[in-house]
Amino acid sequence: MNTDSVDATDDALLKLIRAEQLDPPERVHAVMAAIRDRHPDRVLGFVYYGSSLRDLDDAEKMLDFYVLVDSYRATHGWGWRALTNRLIPPAVYYLEQERDGVLSTCKYSIITLREFERRCAHAFLSQLWGRFSQPCALLGTSDPSIADRIATARAAAVRKLASETAPLFDAPATSPEFWGRAFYESYRTELRPESDDGRAREIVARYQDRYDSVSATLFDRHGTDQFAVQTYPGHGSAWRWFLRRLIGRPVAALRVINSAATFDGGLDYVLRKVERHSGVKLEVTEAQRRHPVLWSPVLGWKLWRRGAFG
Template sequence: MPQLLPLVTAELAAPADPRAAAMAGALAAQYPDAARAVLFYGSCLREANLDGLMLDFYLIVSDYPAAYGKGWLARANRLIPPNVFPFEHQGLIAKYAVLSEADFARLNSPAADNVSLWARFAQPSRLLWASDDLARQRTIAAVAQAAPTLLSLARPMVKEGGDVLSLWTSGFALTYDAELRAEKTGRSRSIVDADPDRYRRFGDAALADGLPPAPQDAPALWRALQRRGKRLSVIRLAKASFTYAGGIDYLAWKINRHAGTQISIKPWQRRWPLLGALTLLPRLFRGGAIR
């Protein structure tokens, strides 16, 4: 990746809010025997004031037994990655997802069986903490796979003649159909519109470097990704009810923020968060809050 890799390296090293950087260091300190890197990503990356927002981090670990020991959390992270947990530091709140270095590299590549990781890391992110230079280089290399993965899978689905920005927009739209998402229709276009110069530079570089081979039957692959992605979203929601304190309140907050709904959580739903979360699904589908 002679053209794309320097762009990814520079973007990951760009300045971030000092409070987010401090939070990343504090998060890594919770896993002294396993932490390899901490990435900051998501909509909060563009915000000037982080107070009252839910920050998003990925914690990359050497492996799951090193992070958790040999308990059920290690098995859950391996079987249904990632595990997601809440975190607070110096007045800020966040959620963080845990992946091993091996899973982080695989799930950013065309070998991934779902879109959730490469769809996010094809967008801007910041590498706020790394345990050493080898961890930093491995993280950069993994993130650098995300954009080529998205573009290679999207290109067969796009009519010829469009520019690189239309390829990005179509790619993000396809990924939104492969997950249960709280964002309104048009969100995939707004991602590109927020920084078209960035997506043009990254897209041109990825195309110049040469994309991974396109799938032989792209429509069939996308149908499979969409079916699997929505099943995984429900399974991860169920798993989060055991790992994420206040997870159902976070779910309602995120949906209300992105979809403009007014969902409120009842006491029984907090007491039984898995059942409560599942009872939200029919209402959300009917109202179009998730697609």
């Protein structure tokens, strides 16, 4: 692929990603304002993703944001929270807000813009480049240069996922087949309820027009509805995905347990999440509830021994 065609592909992919915008309900704007109040003068933008993105008017759906900031220390101050956010990003927070009789719940993850860019393009684990290859919307960014950096990072995430997945194919595939396999492999590296590639393909099917457009941008066509994905340049392999599963689930569990310190009842919340995804139930002491970060290595070890991470 020559330089001109690469540049054209990049431009077309960025155009698709920049077009993924929406005007969310007022309750979403109110939650964003509350998050800004929690972290004054630090928020550079919100990346809105998850199931509530598909069901904007369903107030029972928890809102999911990645909140991009300029500095961990400036956001959290000196102390363990800034340190753990840097070592095991992102830091996860929970927020509830009642407005006009409607209760909105929100889980938001804090990461610096620089770290977001790096992990979307170069991280070994697929946590960010797997997630942000999917539809999401950029909100609350007034600086065009910041918006461009976020869009460019998301385009890098799409290319990264494609390059890691393409070597798993030795023949052309449809968009649902390719991206369904890609997300299935990514989900298996985290604490996710999706247990087969059929479920991942269903998720892709909700936005098939979008994935058809992305595929047409990245891959050569093969017939009417297939793409020559096996010719896309990549360095992925089944072995690399196996290593991600081996490493990713314990890391995800530590991240989840670490997040338990950020809201009341947090440890019980995350252990219910682990139980729902793995079937493993763990009883904890009051001391562990009060100091979840201190006890996270012990809790993580117990969950691993009981098979919570696959």
